[in-house]
Amino acid sequence: MIHGIGTDLCDVRRVADTLARRGERFAQKVLGPAELQVFRARRARSETRGLRYLATRFSAKEAFSKAIGLGMRLPMRWSDCEILNQASGQPHIVLHGELARWFAAQGLRAHVTLTDEGDHAASFVVVERLAGGDQP
Template sequence: MIRGIGIDICDIERMKKALSRGGFAERVFSPAEIDYAGEGEAAAAHFAAAFAAREALAKAGGWGLASIGLGACEVLRSESGPAFNFSGEFRRRLEERGVKRVFLSITHEAGVAAAVVVLEGD
């Protein structure tokens, strides 16, 4: 059963501006996300996609990003696609809501990054 669906977009140029402020990436993203994004033009798109994923997760659960907290999850990439890695505390919150699986899809094109999250439970 679907427990929630969330979608979000993030302007890549706006993310570039945020990244130009010292320490922004370190406050918002995990070391693994920073490593994946790298540097240069593509970095802002990767960061924007990870940020949109957090927002989409917050919307899917009806929590709001401030309620989740920036350290509750990170977006990891693998050969099978992007996925969340959750903190233990946030994983418990998902279990309390009956969420068994979390699906994530991200994309970036034409100056915008987007993410969709689906929460599935029994």
Template sequence: MILGIGSDLANIDRIAAVLERHGARFKTRVFTAAEQRKAEGRPRAIAATYAKRWAAKEACSKALGTGLAMGISWKDMAVSNLASGQPVMQLTGWAAERLAAMTPPDHEAILHVTLTDDHPWAQAFVVIEARPKPART
């Protein structure tokens, strides 16, 4: 069953301007060290990489039904990639607590995330699915 859906659209040029204006202060407030390494390791797409992750965090907070106003920290939601390149999202802190609270008993929560960019836009969708846990024998 679907527990939540969120989407967000971020302007890459706006994120680039924030990066230029606030630099490390912005990066360390919003992004995990791993997210920063990923973005900085893509010299031709630094702003786009940050913009996609920004959009994913916004989309995730919407899928959790909280937005960012209810105590979720930006860093409680982190995007990484599998070896195949597929984006995945990890939740910690209050975001993980919220996910646990909204997941029905005997179910496991699965986060699906997709990212895309086409300058000047970066977009993310997050779907939170609850799957029944396998029956114990």
């Protein structure tokens, strides 16, 4: 059963402006540890690739927060929600800390897709309630 759906459209130029103003502190606030490693590696190869990676992750976390119905309130924290890639390239959500415990207790599973083109990054998240999950 679907618990929630979230979508987000992010202007990559806004992310670029924020990154220019705040430096890597912005990336450290938004990204989890594994994402931060990927961001740094991509940014070292190409500033544009790093920027697009950061924008897609920002967008996906916004969409995820909408799909779970919390917005950016605890236990939802930017760095406790990572959008990583399977070996195949498929994105998936990895949760940590209190957010992971809350999500598991709710009996939820998330699916994410993301894309970027030109000046925009977009994402779509579907959160489903597994059979036997707690009802809020």
